[in-house]
Amino acid sequence: MEIKLSVLIAENKTTIAFNDHQDVINILDNSESITLDRPVVYILLKNNIITSIGKSSVGTFKSELDFHKIITIAPSWDIELNYLVQQFITEAIENDIKLATIPELETKIPTSYEKTVTAYKDQVLLVLETFGYHLKHHEEPKKAKSKPAKARHKWTKEVSQIEFSIDTRESKATALWHKRNEMLLKAGATMMAEPPLNKDGSLGFSAKMGQRIREDHQDKVKNFVTTEDIILKSVNEVGLFLYFGGTNSWLELVDANGKTLNEWTVV
Structure with a gap:
């Protein structure tokens, strides 16, 4: 991927303009007043x-959160902000970034538009990463003991034929990793009825994501039991949909001989 950019660097602000479009990324230090045009x-x-991802309208930017720097992304007219912010939030959560708040978002990006907004999000991420901003944590390793790398899993044709059972956190189901980017959850799956709450009674990030995924498939669920096969995007989505996460779902999917999906696929 090649992107032509024009860059203007000032003391407290960096402006990155896409040469072929009207898109502009600004990276600003927190000051007393940030005005958006x-x-x-x-x-x-x-x-x-x-710490936070959201959208803001024209005018003076205001946030109750403490921050040192703000990145603003102003796309061209054909990119819908609601869907773009949803893409960035999903990307952050999948990379284990703990956001202070999650704004109310559209629950379903139209299939005809998803490819466009995803491609644009990937372009912006490439630019931000080039300038040293990543949608994932970069923590210094501990001197006494280094942190092990996150496990990677490989899909194979052999694995795609295996039915895995799930029996955890008030949910029971059968699932197959039938395509590289798809999990098939078979009809008749029992879902955890109520999401777990934080100590203060609020919903956690996983619970909110689980609820949004359930809303996307609510026409295939009755009384917390699925009435049709459902296609989900990943093992993590299966866990969020069935029991709002809270555990390593790679260890919860088990074949008829007691072998986990993690054991079958971990690299």
Whole structure:
């Protein structure tokens, strides 16, 4: 992927313009007043760690959160902000970034539009990564003991034929990793009825994501039991849909001989 950019660097602000479009990315230090002349998707950072992602309208930017830097993304007219911010939030959560808040978003990106907004999100991520901003944590390793790398899993044709059972956290189901980017959840799956709450009675990030995935498939669920086969995007989505996460789902999918999906696929 090649992207032509024009870059202007000032003391407290870096402006990155896409040469072929009207898109502009601004990276600004937190100051007393930040004025937006276009609606934007924003990313707040504190100590170079992403803490919040959202959208803001024209005018003076206001946030109750403490932040040191803000990245604003003003796309061209054909990119819908609601869907773009949803893509960035999903990307952050999948990379284990703990956001301070999750705004109310559209629950379903139209299939005809998803490819366009995903491609644009990937372009912006490439630009931000080039300038040193990543949608994942970069923590210094501990001197006494280094942190093990996150496990990777490989899909194979052999694995695609295996039915895995799930029996955990009030849910029971059968699932297959039948395609590289798809999990098939068979009809008759029992779902955890109520999401677990935080100590203060609020919904956690996993619970909110699980609810949104359930809303996308609500026409295939009755009384917390699935009435049709459902296609989900990943093992993590299966866990969020069935029992709002809270455990390593790679270890919860078990074949008829007691071998986990993790054991079958871990690299």
